[in-house]
Amino acid sequence: MADTYDLIVLGSGPGGYVAAIRGAQLGLKTAIVERELLGGICLNWGCIPTKALLRSAEIFHFMQHAKDYGLAAEKITADLEAVVKRSRGVAKQLNQGVTHLMKKNKIDVHMGDGKLTGKGKLSVTKDGKITELTAKNIIVATGARARDLPFAKADGKRIWTYRHAMTPPEMPGKLLVIGSGAIGIEFASFYNDMGAEVTVVEMLDRVVPVEDADISAHLEKALKKQGMTILTGAGVDKLDVSASGVKAAIKGKDGKVTTAEFSHVIV
Template identity: 85%
Template sequence: MADAFDLIVLGSGPGGYVAAIRAAQLGLKTAIVERELLGGICLNWGCIPTKALLRSAEIYHYMSHAKDYGLVADGISADIAAVVKRSRGVAKQLNQGVTHLMKKNKVTVFMGTGKLAGKGKLSVTGADGKTTELEAKNIIVATGARARDLPNLPADGEKVWTYRHAMTPKEMPTKLLVIGSGAIGIEFASFYNDMGAEVTVVEMLDRIVPVEDADISAHLEKALKKQGMTILTGAKIDTISADASGVKATITTKDGKASDGQYSHVIVAIGIVPNTADIGLKELGVAVDDRGFLKTDATCKTNVEGLYAIGDITAPPWLAHKASHEGVIAVEAIAGLHPHAMDPLNIPGCTYCHPQIASVGLTEAKARDAGYEVKVGNFPFIGNGKAIALGEPEGFVKTVFDAKTGELLGAHMIGAEVTEMIQGYTIGKTLETTEAELMETVFPHPTISETMHESVLSAYGRQLHM
């Protein structure tokens, strides 16, 4: 006889484990199924351990520039093995934290490979080959996604890496090729550049971090080139091959010129593939879009009764915090609480390169394309006392408003600590604030966050410090 639950969650990433916790809070008998490590990719191989790596690179960068702060640091060096060990330790700590949260909330954990076995049914095959049958009125699928390979050169963990290999390198790259300039590609490019590798980034579109505002892209490209990176936009990989000595690539740049390059390693960061195969979705007739991602409604429900989907197997943006919020929405819908639908324009995005990037809402171009008449504010970090005192004068804040109503349509930031600051604008958008409330908000001095206030003032010709 199958074990019965009110809810089964397939996948324990930031969407799955948060959904399980919220379900337990609402009194639902809940089970969670995980084939590898509790916490999923984010905690174990994504968001968290990469930030630990980037923190080490940031400290190394500051040590290398100690004289800029009146300090002396001689003979410094980086130990890539020790840096990776620290990162893995952080991931392990958080994995243990999720394990504790499951016990605390009385969520039953099944370790093994889960597969839908019909409506309301799920089988779990453990490492020992034994299968456990589960059933529940509702199931949430939160199986996430994996890195997309180059069609002619799959990652091997030796010379050809995905993000997962790049987090635990067997050796330090000397000359690194990064294909793709989204958040993952740029973060690893930034990390390895700070750690001393010679880095080249290839992007097929006309600018790096192409989902960001064009002004952000331009500023980041300038900053990364200043740090020594080679940035090739509007470029394509004609041929690429790898052997024991490294990677050889022929790259055609936007001027039509092709050239051969030899690299020690390549990181492929060209997108993700949803983990939807072989888990019983096709047999149930679950609807997917043209790219293979599951279609869901405002409460994360699929076209199959009792089956919900959240996170990276559904529509973008593919972000951990979006998955977590979807988990809460799905569970509250199951419990009959009628949750509010999530507005994708209120989901912030952060890229932890150096300098950092953060944004929420519409870019200036997308706001204009949507028919808005806009007012745009822009304030540089060089006009901010705290940024100068920190030795971080590069960066700016850009705000986009509806000229007719004063609604905050979007905010875009680049510079030190902007990933911590963006939530101020995110709260403002969620509260449907206008320029009036933001202007009347008192920002503490001295903080970099004052640039946020000044950018709003700038949109209306009222900036004070520039």
């Protein structure tokens, strides 16, 4: 017999888990369904751990420029593995906090792949076992996922999604970032501060194109001052991946195609 609830929330990101808590506070018998980690992408693989990476990079940058502040710091080095470990620890701590909130508010947590099977019906599959749930109300809060470009399939070795970039197998020497939205610029900034040679390619006419034009202009100027190569109005036509790197064909504003070698690519 299916478990019955007043409210089921599919997805436990910042939208989903907050909705579940509010439902429980209002007296509804509530459940939440999550296939991976409570807290969703933002908490575990997005906003929060990237800020932890950026904070480490910021401190590293300040230490390298200690002299500008009348301070002395010599032989400054960065341990990429330790930086990533700290970032994952921050995410884990917050994930545990969401787990505690579910228990505190008496919300049932069903881990597994959720699928709507009919009006007020939802199945959860975990390790081949299917649990049937029913509810008067269902909130869908499933968020988003990374999408491969047709010519740039992520392999986790040379071509990375944001997840690979957050737990890198090695430090890039020369990095190509395709796309200059918030995520792309965060990783470009992080790896630039950590010592990589970074090129950002954006199809539209300015970086962070969903922001105000004034912000885009100011940010592009700052990124270039930090040593990044920024190509706007440009696109990547082709990537040739080898064991040692990636050759990219980049079409510029003028329509001319040039090729460049990179160690890694973030899509």
